[in-house]
Amino acid sequence: MAKNSRDVYFRGKAHFFKLMNRGDTKYECWSTGLFLDEPSYNLFLELKKGGENQKGIQNDVTITEEGYKVQLRRPWFKKYQGKDIHFTPPVVIGTDGVPWPPDKMIGNGSDITVKCEYYTFKPPFQKEKGSAIRLTSARIEDHVPYVPNRDLTAEELVASKGLIDTKPSVVSTPQYF
Numbered sequence: 001m002a003k004n005s006r007d008v009y010f011r012g013k014a015h016f017f018k019l020m021n022r023g024d025t026k027y028e029c030w031s032t033g034l035f036l037d038e039p040s041y042n043l044f045l046e047l048k049k050g051g052e053n054q055k056g057i058q059n060d061v062t063i064t065e066e067g068y069k070v071q072l073r074r075p076w077f078k079k080y081q082g083k084d085i086h087f088t089p090p091v092v093i094g095t096d097g098v099p100w101p102p103d104k105m106i107g108n109g110s111d112i113t114v115k116c117e118y119y120t121f122k123p124p125f126q127k128e129k130g131s132a133i134r135l136t137s138a139r140i141e142d143h144v145p146y147v148p149n150r151d152l153t154a155e156e157l158v159a160s161k162g163l164i165d166t167k168p169s170v171v172s173t174p175q176y177f
Contacts, residue, residue: 005119008047008133010040011141015069016153017106019090019138023076030090030135031073034114036061041068047118047133054120054129072114074135091137105146113139 015033023030036044041061050056062069077086092100106112116133123130152160 004121005117007136008043008116008118010034010036010044010070010072010114010116012036012040012112013066013108014106014110014112015108016151017108017110017112017138019074019092019135020100020102020105021089023074023089027073028077029073029075031071032112032114032135032138033069033071034112035064035067035069044068044070047131050131053127054131057118057131057133059133072116072133072135090135093137093139094143095139095141100140104143105151106140107144107146108151110140110144111142113141115139 013035015035017032018024019030019032034040044059044061048056048059048061059070059072074087074090077084079085094100100106114135115137117136118131118133120129120131148160149157
């Protein structure tokens with residue numbers, strides 16, 4: 001952790017939890033949506049507000065029927081001074097502190113606590129410092145099993161159509177390449 005950073009914790013319900021394995025290959029990051037509980041929402045608003053000579057975090061809050069949702073991410077890599085800095089995957093544990101089994105997927109609605117690194121930085125050619133949060137780990141508080149028809153994105157549902165809830169027949173096709 002950098003010297004100008006501290007840990008912050010957010011609790012809520014997971015939505016499209018992609019912190020395991022390769023994460024979100026489309027956006028090259030590990031990510032989860034999180035419907036914040038009230039104390040977490042208040043902390044998030046405080047970080048978004050910023051402070052004296054410091055801009056707040058840029059993450060947005062989406063208001064839905066289910067509540068206040070934020071998207072938290074950890075990139076696979078980041079360019080820093082012209083070099084790619086690679087990040088390790090976030091740590092995911094259960095309430096017992098044991099690493100979460102990689103084959104036990106997290107369903108939408110699971111209660112989780114997410115730990116993020118809150119840090120400040122000096123943007124080039126600006127007077128004010130900036131601030132940001134980066135996801136570092138998660139604890140699964142109350143696991144809701146993963147259900148494909150409920151937990152896949154619309155794009156993933158289209159891609160997997162005919163494979164979920166059916167046993168497709170195996171058709172032998174010629175190999176042309």
